[in-house]
Amino acid sequence: MTAPVVVVGGGLAGSECAFQLASRGRAVTLYEMRPQQPTPAHAGSDLAELVCSNSLRSDDPHHAAGLLKREMERFGSLIIAAARRNAVPAGGALAVDRAGFAAAVTAAIEAQPLIELRREELTALPETDECDCVIATGPLTSEALTRELEQLIGADHLYFYDAIAPIVTGDSLDDDLLFRASRYGKGGDDYLNCPLDQAQYRRFHRRLLEADTIELREFERPLFFEGCLPIEELARRGEDTPRFGPMKPVGLTTPEGKRPHAVVQLRQEDLARSQYNLVGFQSRMTWPEQRRVLRTLPGLESARFVRYGQVHRNTFINAPLHLDRWYRIAARPRLRLVGQLTGVEGYLESAATGLAAALYLVLQDENRQPSPLPDTTALGALARHLTESNPKRYQPTNINYGLLEPLAGRVRRRERRAAYVARAGAALEAWADSMRIGGTKSWPPQFSAPEREKPNAAARSPN
Ligand SMILES: Cc1cc2nc3c(=O)[nH]c(=O)nc-3n(C[C@H](O)[C@H](O)[C@H](O)COP(=O)(O)OP(=O)(O)OC[C@H]3O[C@@H](n4cnc5c(N)ncnc54)[C@H](O)[C@@H]3O)c2cc1C
Known part of the structure; x- marks a missing residue:
């Protein structure tokens, strides 16, 4: 029997990754250290807590962030579904009631029979000779695990402040x-x-x-x-x-x-x-x-x-030196890194990397050699940024059209976004067909009723 995939960190990336794996038939052990071990920014104990803004950026289907959302929805994203269910009016953005959103993600993960949720800090990297492991511990990775990562990849860590x-x-x-x-x-x-x-x-x-x-x-x-x-x-x-x-x-x-x-x-x-x-x-x-x-x-x-x-x-690694297109650490191919720790920036982008890594893991398990998601899609372009940027100038980034493969030929300015979207849609379908990968088996996820009246778990009260 295949050993459960160990996913470390129940934030945006880890929750999406664990959900994708489990709903596609893989057993998962998900470690989340809160509430026993707090971080300087999280305030509650729910998974997928949004630590700052409550916005997952533009929902305009022609905006790069809107495109990424739709690509994730194509594969049954838990994060986007929970966000839509808990959306609050925010113009063209997808903003959420943060307490309702985090509660919905937590409930969906807890309802997954193939996920064992352990409320523990993982202090040492597991031996990955026998199991696959996905590290999704985010910008505030605990100190012990940060030291482990430093030992593994050398002193290429970078720090900046949010x-x-x-x-x-x-x-x-x-x-x-x-x-x-x-x-x-x-x-x-x-x-x-x-x-x-x-x-x-x-x-x-x-x-x-x-x-x-x-x-x-x-x-x-x-x-x-x-x-x-x-x-x-x-x-x-x-x-x-x-x-x-x-x-x-x-x-x-x-x-x-x-x-x-x-x-x-x-x-x-x-x-x-x-x-x-x-x-x-x-x-x-x-x-x-x-x-x-x-x-x-x-x-x-x-x-x-x-x-x-x-x-x-905010901790992230110098990804171009250490990651491949499948989010694997070059030195330890059964160890993957996803989320903000890789140097993508933002809730949405972090969740997207968790989703992509899970798809690759499932394909690899079934002995199908996954080709990378195309550079003409937002999902593929994010990974390309992580792996092909200049390591000397590597900086986190949100998704934007500048990361996608440029359009061929001359396209009029006002038609460019529509052209990017049409091309991405076609490329994603072709990739999914060639990989024989569909939506998730347990789609849609089971959500408990939204708890609008619940006090905002992510807000602190310094007054
Ligand atoms: C102060 C601050 C403000 C931010 N503001 C925004 C914003 O406004 N908009 C935006 O899009 N992004 C913002 N970000 C970035 C945001 O953190 C990421 O976009 C997103 O949360 C990253 O997702 P993630 O899954 O990689 O990490 P997280 O969502 O942080 O999840 C990581 C999880 O791993 C857990 N963990 C850590 N170490 C361990 C361990 N050793 N064992 C077990 N569990 C562990 C943590 O408790 C946490 O739950 C902000 C980040 C910070 C630090």
Whole structure:
């Protein structure tokens, strides 16, 4: 009898991977160290906890993130199904009620007879001569396992810092000073917007510059991830930088018909609109400074903070030196790495790598030599980024069309996205046909009823 696959880490990647394996007939032992062993960012004990934003990015089928979602759904993704079941309005994005989402993933995993869920920290890498093992321990991999990985692959680990955006309660906001709208009317009234005129913006920009922050150490600075810069770091780059970033006013008009100079957008965290996160306001300001500075925004004078912005380590390996297209570690082919630890960035991308690695494992078990998912698909392009990037400049990335094989010939700009999507769909079907791989056997997954009233498990209450 084949030994169960050991999956370590019940986050986005590990949960998807374990579910795919089990629903395709493979026994799995899934290790998750929480709640006994906490991480600096997770707050609850459910699997697949979203530690910061509640958004899985764009759901537009022509956006690269939308394409990746549809490719994952083609193979019966647990993460996307749970997200859709717990979606909250967020314009064109797929955002979720985080407590409901994590509870749904946990229930689906617990309902899988082929998955044994062990609530334990794995401190040593298993001997993989006798079993397959998938490491999905994420950016906050426990110290013991980080040391093990370092021993295995050498000193090629990189560290950078992610910043979490603050969350405030809906009832502490002044509705008279904020207005509901989505950029360019996409998504109706999903966002609350705090408009600033030029003088207000300048004052706010100065406060950002003057605020006390938790400093990074010098060796960490060059590794800061450009896509997730703290708001005060953006402010330091120039007065207009935040206004061309998260505070951009484009596509928004106040109820009085004015175009604001800058805008702070607040995205609802739950269906009840009881909590909102300040979009793009990741921060390294100290907590008292965050409260002081953000409360100077019109409409947020009495804001109650459910969670402040924070900074955290993010661990990932230099994947081009160590991984192959099947997510295997070159030195130990029965050991695979998936999720953020590989250097993909984001909930969605992490789950996607867990799904792909599971498909490869199942195919390999059945003695079918899996060819890599095509470079013309979002799933294949992610793995290509991990394996074919320049290791000297390797940085995490979200899915984007720049990672896919370029389109052949001249395609008009406005037709490009549709062309990428059509090509990806055809390539994915051809790959699935040639591999004789279908949807999952236990599709759709069994979800318990959504628990909307449950308190937000991922939110902390520093107040
Ligand atoms: C502070 C912070 C903010 C972030 N904000 C965002 C965001 O807004 N949007 C976004 O898309 N992405 C964000 N990310 C990235 C996010 O972590 C990933 O996108 C995603 O959660 C990674 O999925 P994963 O499965 O690789 O890791 P995780 O989801 O972190 O799952 C890893 C799991 O492994 C467990 N674990 C760790 N070590 C062990 C061990 N030795 N034994 C057993 N279990 C173990 C952990 O408890 C955890 O549950 C953020 C990351 C951090 C650190």
